Amino acid sequence: MPKPGNGAPTLLRRLRPARNLTDRAAADIAAEIRGGRLPPGARLPTEQEMMATLGVSRTVVREAVSALRAEGLVVTRQGSGAFVAADATRVPFRIDPEAMGTIADALNVMELRLAIEVEAAALAAERATPAQVGAVMGAHAAMAAAIAREDTAVNEDFLFHRAIASATANAQFPQFLEFLGRHVIPRQRVRAAIANPKEQREYLARIQREHLRIGQAIKGRDPADARKAMRAHLLNSITRYRRLAERDGPA
Amino acid sequence: MPKPGNGAPTLLRRLRPARNLTDRAAADIAAEIRGGRLPPGARLPTEQEMMATLGVSRTVVREAVSALRAEGLVVTRQGSGAFVAADATRVPFRIDPEAMGTIADALNVMELRLAIEVEAAALAAERATPAQVGAVMGAHAAMAAAIAREDTAVNEDFLFHRAIASATANAQFPQFLEFLGRHVIPRQRVRAAIANPKEQREYLARIQREHLRIGQAIKGRDPADARKAMRAHLLNSITRYRRLAERDGPA
DNA sequence: TTCCTCCGGTCATCGTACAAGTTGCCCAAC
DNA sequence: GTTGGGCAACTTGTACGATGACCGGAGGAA
Incomplete structure (x- = not known):
């Protein structure tokens, strides 16, 4: 047994995210930058120096720097050196899935x-074109159809929300919602937790009522009502999630 | 003609962001993925195949893949291959600074x-601790001091908003605000556009009044009023920016 | 059938070499 | 002394080859 259990199942692998040399080197350099020891505009050590400091080959150093470049944290100039990015406008917004362990994180x-x-x-209530209003109502109908065929309607649910975001005439809203949707965890799991079919039907019917109210506010060009309806809907979602989490424990 | 005019001055270099082979290779592969030609979970071509397809060395291919790995788009498994990430939870949210040319983009x-x-x-009005309320009011005072010494108070302005985000007891808010703050363009430029010192003073005084109303709503534990005050404040900001943009043209 | 071993394929890391670009220094010319 | 050109050293970009670690399947042994 040359190595301590590295044949671990996928679950443990997830927790220790396969840190190879490149990842570690990139993390080290990034720590220097975020820690302020390398201020914006400062020049990074040369590849040779980093090779010596980190005790790795040039390949590893270059791949690490390449990763930081993709991240927007570093810019390189051939012949001159690598520098900490002066303006951080390229640094993206991340939600670390590893740090999303607790219920509180999900609620945040x-x-x-x-x-x-x-x-x-x-x-959307202010700006939606007739076609976009139609798309919102269509998404509502699609969800009704999904429910009718005993589906969990998870996808249709999200599509309804996305139709609204798309009707804002502001591309940032659907893009950011898409991003958040990837982190608004296990809707599947929440719904699966509702074992009782009757309870499931009532749950979905309630969502549909809430959706309908939102859709009608948008169709009726009533921003204030749309706000109120959407807030009520999502507050209910949060409450439902919190209750399920308390009942079943963290999952 | 081996290379078309690449002796462009630094300004032009900025516009065409220094596309070296690695960047181009990474963009090519990313396009395959986002275009759906490489669906999630699919295996990427081997390094050898990509070398042949892209006509570059292995170094370049590896650095490109390293960048995509950092981006969360690809995961590699030694001995097995490189794969399109099955779940996109690591893919961050970006606002491309290159695509932020127009006023409409900034307003979005x-x-x-x-x-x-x-x-x-x-x-914040619901949850702020007394210390956090103090921090909000302190930020307001700091901005007043900055104005008194004829400063543009750009930083103090942002710090006030950040103090509120920090008082939500939800770390996502300050983090995301920090991110957006890097893109909410040239506040410096907007303020600099107000040449007239008297106009400048009135402008800052008005912001301070709006800030004060927000701060008092938070201190008074009145969420509805805090919402209203913040909305009014930011709508005014948007209007001011739009007006300046119309007056001075796109910058 | 089941288990083990082996082997080819693949990524990970290392090392070297050269090309391309930058920077500062030296030195000649004025 | 100042200025300008050009050279030299340094740094990143790209290419290539070699070896190690790891995976997955083929094939053989029990």
């Missing part, structure tokens, strides 16, 4: 989503 | 910020 993301969607609903 | 980001901050103000 849901609150962010609420903030976005409440405003999106209002903007 | 400001609307996103409005959505976040309106909700943040309400949450």
Whole structure:
């Protein structure tokens, strides 16, 4: 047994995210930057120096720097050196999935989503073209159809929300909602937790009522009502999630 | 003619962001993925195949893949291959600074910020600890001091907003606001555009009045009023920016 | 059938070499 | 002394080859 259990199942692999030399080197350099020891505009050590400091080959150093370049943290200039990016406008917004362990983390993301969607609903009520209003109502109908065929309707649910975000005439809203949607965890799991079919039907019917109210506010060009309806809907979602989490424990 | 005019001055270099072989290779592969030709979970071509297809060395291919790995788009497994990430939870949210040319783009980001901050103000009114309320009012005082010494108070302005985001008891709000703050363009430029010192003073005084109303709503634990005050403040900002942009043309 | 071993393929890391670009220094010319 | 050109050293960009670590399947042994 030359190595301590590295045949671990996928689950443990996830927790220790396969840190190879490149990742570690990139993390080390990034720490120097974020820690302020390498201020914006400062020049990084040369590849040779980093090779010596980190004890790795040039390949590893270059791949690490390449990763930081993609991240927007570093810019390189041939013949001159590598520099900490002077303006951080290229550094993206991340939500680390590893740091999303607790229920509180999930609720935090849901609150962010609420903030976005409440405003999106209002903007949609103000600006949606007739076609976009049609898309919202169509998404509502599609979800009804999914429910009718005993589906969990998870995808249709999200599509309804996305239709609203798209109706804001502001591309940032659907893009950011798409991003958050990847983190607003296990809707599947939440719904799966509702074992009782009757309970499941009532749950979906309630969502549909809430959706309908939102859609009608948008169709009726009533931003204030759209805001209120969307807020109520998402607050209910948060409450439902919190209750399920308390009942079943962290998952 | 081996290379078309690449002796462009630094200014032009900025516009065409220094596309070396690695960047181009990474963009090519990323396009395959985002275009759906490489669906999630699919295996990428081997390094050898990509070398042949892209006509570059292995170094370049590896650095490109390293960049995509950092981006969360690809995961590699030694001995097995490189794969399109099955779940996109690591893919971050980006606002491409290159695509932020027009006034409309800037306004879109400001609307996103409005959505976040309106909700943040309400949450702060609900949840802020006494110390956090103190921090908000302290930020307001700091801005007053900056104005008194004829400063543009750009930083103090942002610090006030950040103090509110921090008072939400939800770390996502300050983090996301920090991110957006890097894109909410040239506040410096907007303020610099106000040449007249008297006009400048009135402008800052008005902001301070708006800030004060927000701060008092938070201190008074009135979420609805905090929402209203923050919305009014940021709508004014948007209007001011739009007016300046119309007056001075796109910058 | 089940288990083990082996082997080819693949990524990970290392090392070297050269090309391309930058910077500062030296030195000649004025 | 100042200025300008050009050279030299240094740094990143690209290419290539070699070896190690790891995976997955083929094939053989029990």
